[in-house]
Each structure stands twice: as structure tokens, then as C-alpha cells.
Amino acid sequence: MPNQTLRAVVAVPVFNEAERIEHCLRALDRQEDLGGSGLGVLLFLNNCTDGTAHVVAALRTSLRRSVRVIERAYAEANAGWARREAMEAAAAWLEESDTSDGVILTTDADSRVPNDWVARNLAAITEGVDAVAGRIALDEADAARLPASLHARGALEGAYEALLTELEARINPVAHDPWPRHWTTSGATLAVRLATYRQVGGMPPLAVGEDKAFVSSLLSSDARVRHDPDILVVTSGRLDGRAPGGAADTMKLRCQVPESPCDPRLEPVPRALFRFALRRRMKELQSSGRLGRKAPWAPLLGIGTEAARRIANLPTFGAMLAATEAASPMLRYRPLRPAELPRQILHARAALSLLRLTSRVRGRSSRPKVVAVESASQTSAEQTGHA
Structure with missing residues (x-):
């Protein structure tokens, strides 16, 4: 990164990803529109036994971005611990570079970010937020191998989540996170100011759900979190995941038990x-x-x-x-069963239609008042003139 000040570091926890790490690294290396902002990539290889380190070593000489690699063997490792270690190392890199407005981003080794991923995250932070959460989509080839029943359930949950998200945005609008927005909080696409990351104590080293817990800690500290719908990262849809209790295990459970509960946030x-x-x-x-x-x-x-x-x-x-x-x-959250979703979707659509109608009526009723005031003022002025 000659003649560039380090502005951002992407932290990537890696566990046995020899088959997918090249796609991840190439995508990070293709980041565009960064201006004078330098970008570093921090790979945290934990307990890798499949040749991932050799693949990374062979790739590094062909990459434009500065890449640091940390290898660690730890018997008690879990997904949250690995992500925390990766982000702590990224934070230390920014601090040693004396970057006052540094940004830590994180994604997964089985994910591919778009070419403008870093630029979009930095733009959102420059506009005044402290952290940015993007959306995720499954890799098309992986998704094609999943059963139709899982896709059907995912479509229902996605539709209901979108309705609840808009309902909340209309009922309780947030200036720094306006509609359109989303609910996703995935470690595959997060960005946070270095100062904010330190303020909340960093990524919690939880075995499951460290990304959701981290965003919850941001919100609890009154950090401004933007759920940007225009940031989309492609991630794997495999059922043999690397992190116990992660997305792969969730999909596997839903294949085996079709009526397993929905995400708790999808409440009546x-x-x-x-x-x-x-x-x-x-x-x-x-x-x-x-x-x-x-x-x-x-x-x-x-x-x-x-x-x-x-x-x-x-x-x-x-x-x-x-x-x-x-x-x-x-x-207290009481999660729905998939069979309950169609009815709840109808209720949510009805509520949203009413809110939209109310908003339009208020908009129309407020405009004539302005015209009426202006007309009254004009009439008064004319009468005064005639007098």
C-alpha cells in the first residue's frame, strides 16, 4: 500500500478453508473506489489442518493488498473466539499505524464480498454512523443443492422479516438507520469504527452468535448502527459448517425438523x-x-x-x-412455527397497508392547510390593499 494511509483492516477468521479462501482473498484484493484509504487484510488461521496455510502463502505474492497472517492452535477455540482474535489483531494493526479514524471490517473465509464492499462501508461511516451491518445471500451453487422445502421456508421467513422491519421503521423511525433497512447481523459483513470497537469491549468470544451479541452491545451503548440494504455479501450455503451451532447447523436442523421454531424476532x-x-x-x-x-x-x-x-x-x-x-x-420473545407464518404475513400486510394509508392521508391533509393559510394571507392582503 505505497503512499496510502492505512484506514481500514478486514479481519477474517479462518478454519480449514483451503477450498474457499482464494475466492475470499481475491474478492478482498479487488476492492475499488478507496481513494487514498489504505486497506489491510488480517487472516487469523486457527487450528487449520487442511493446507489452508499453504494456499494462503502461495497467493500472497500475487495480491495487491497488504496481508498479515496469524496462525494459532488452541484446543478451546470456537467461532466467537476466533473472530475476536482476528478483530483484536486488526485493531492492533490500525493502532500501530496511528490511524485516528480507523475502521475494522470483518467477513468470513467462505464468503465473497463485492468490489465496492469496503468503499460502501467506509462511506456509511463517513456519513456519521459508528457501525454498519450488511445483508447476506447464499452462494447460488450451494443453494441449488439445498432442498426445496428449505427454500420455501426461507422465503416465508424473509417475507415476514421484511414486513416487520418496515413496520418498525414506520412506527419507530431512527434517523441514522432510515428505511429501507434490514435486520441482518452477520459476521460475514460488519464494519465498526476502531474507537467504538474499543468502547464496547470488542467482539465477545461466544461459541455461537458472537456477531448478534456484538451488535447488541453496540446498540446498548447507543452506538449508531446502520443496517445498509445496499451492502450484500455472498456466503456459503453448505450444511457441513465449520462452527458448531452456526448457520450451517441451523439449516441442517431445519432440513431434519421442518417445524423447528423460527428466529425469535419473528414474533406475532x-x-x-x-x-x-x-x-x-x-x-x-x-x-x-x-x-x-x-x-x-x-x-x-x-x-x-x-x-x-x-x-x-x-x-x-x-x-x-x-x-x-x-x-x-x-x-419475552415467543418464536413462531413455520406453519404460523402465512397467517402472520397477512396480518402484517394489513397493518402495513393501514400505516401507509395513514401516512399518505396525513401528507395530503397537511398540504391543503399550507395552501389555505397562503390563500387567507393573500386575501387579507388584497382586502387591505383595496381598503
Whole structure:
């Protein structure tokens, strides 16, 4: 990276990916539109026994980007630990380069990012957010080998998730994460400011769901997270995954047990609407300084006085909101079964149609008022002139 200041480092945890690591590295090496921003790639090879290290060594001389490789053998390794180690090494690289506004990105060794992936993430952060979450799509060849029943279920869940996402965006709009947005929080496509990463304590070393837990910690700290729908990364759809409990195991379970529960966030429409409205109301109370005043909202949610007092004393609104949802029996997630999705989709569409109609009516009713005011002013002026 001659004559370029290091701005971003991509952290990639790698475990036995000899067959796919070249596609991942080539995609990262093709990143475009970075201007004067230097880009580094940090590969964290943990417990690799399939020749991944040899493949990487053979590739490095043909890559334009600066690549650092760390190899580690650790008997207690898991997906979250490996991602944390990779991101910690990426953070250290930025810090030793004295990069004040550095950005850490992370993806998976079995994923392929588009040529503008880094540029889009950096652009979003430059516009004022602290972290960016993109979307993922399955590799077409892998997807073609999956059973039709899994695709059908995925289509239903995807449709319902999109409806709930828009409902939340309309009921509880967020300035830094406007509609259109999405719900995905995948380690295959995340970016975060170095300072924000340090502020929240880094990636949690969890065996399962470290990416979701990390984004939750960002939100709890009031970090501005953008769920950018225009960032899309292709990842593998294999059923023999490298991380126990990961996406591959989830797909395998759904093949074996078609009626296994959906993602907990895909809750019934009435409960989702209540949750979204509560989030908006709590935000309004917080902004007006009334959230901590005797916590009048707590009894309505089944939260005791002492617990409400502890929640009101938390340092950030995000932490208050997370604690409220965790403490309230009315807000516990109760996941749907796939057979329930078609009916819930109908309910969600009806609710969304009503919200859209209300928004249009409000828009139309507000415009004539302006015209009426202008007309009244004009008439008054004319009358004054005639007088």
C-alpha cells in the first residue's frame, strides 16, 4: 500500500478453508473506489489442518493488498473466539499505524464480498454512523443443492422479516438507520469504527452468535448502527459448517425438523407492534427527561419498582431499552412455527397497508392547510390593499 494511509483492516477468521479462501482473498484484493484509504487484510488461521496455510502463502505474492497472517492452535477455540482474535489483531494493526479514524471490517473465509464492499462501508461511516451491518445471500451453487422445502421456508421467513422491519421503521423511525433497512447481523459483513470497537469491549468470544451479541452491545451503548440494504455479501450455503451451532447447523436442523421454531424476532404481529410502539414511547420519555421519573411505564410491563429504578439509572438509553425488554414478561420473545407464518404475513400486510394509508392521508391533509393559510394571507392582503 505505497503512499496510502492505512484506514481500514478486514479481519477474517479462518478454519480449514483451503477450498474457499482464494475466492475470499481475491474478492478482498479487488476492492475499488478507496481513494487514498489504505486497506489491510488480517487472516487469523486457527487450528487449520487442511493446507489452508499453504494456499494462503502461495497467493500472497500475487495480491495487491497488504496481508498479515496469524496462525494459532488452541484446543478451546470456537467461532466467537476466533473472530475476536482476528478483530483484536486488526485493531492492533490500525493502532500501530496511528490511524485516528480507523475502521475494522470483518467477513468470513467462505464468503465473497463485492468490489465496492469496503468503499460502501467506509462511506456509511463517513456519513456519521459508528457501525454498519450488511445483508447476506447464499452462494447460488450451494443453494441449488439445498432442498426445496428449505427454500420455501426461507422465503416465508424473509417475507415476514421484511414486513416487520418496515413496520418498525414506520412506527419507530431512527434517523441514522432510515428505511429501507434490514435486520441482518452477520459476521460475514460488519464494519465498526476502531474507537467504538474499543468502547464496547470488542467482539465477545461466544461459541455461537458472537456477531448478534456484538451488535447488541453496540446498540446498548447507543452506538449508531446502520443496517445498509445496499451492502450484500455472498456466503456459503453448505450444511457441513465449520462452527458448531452456526448457520450451517441451523439449516441442517431445519432440513431434519421442518417445524423447528423460527428466529425469535419473528414474533406475532400484535406483540411486534406493541414492542415497536413501546420503543418509540420510551425514546420520547428519555428525550424529555421523564423516563426515570417514578417509572410510570414499569407496572404496565410487569416490572417491579426496584428493577425499574435500576433500569432508569443505566448509563445509556440503549442499555435501558435492552434491560426493559429483558425484564418484562410481556416482552419475552415467543418464536413462531413455520406453519404460523402465512397467517402472520397477512396480518402484517394489513397493518402495513393501514400505516401507509395513514401516512399518505396525513401528507395530503397537511398540504391543503399550507395552501389555505397562503390563500387567507393573500386575501387579507388584497382586502387591505383595496381598503
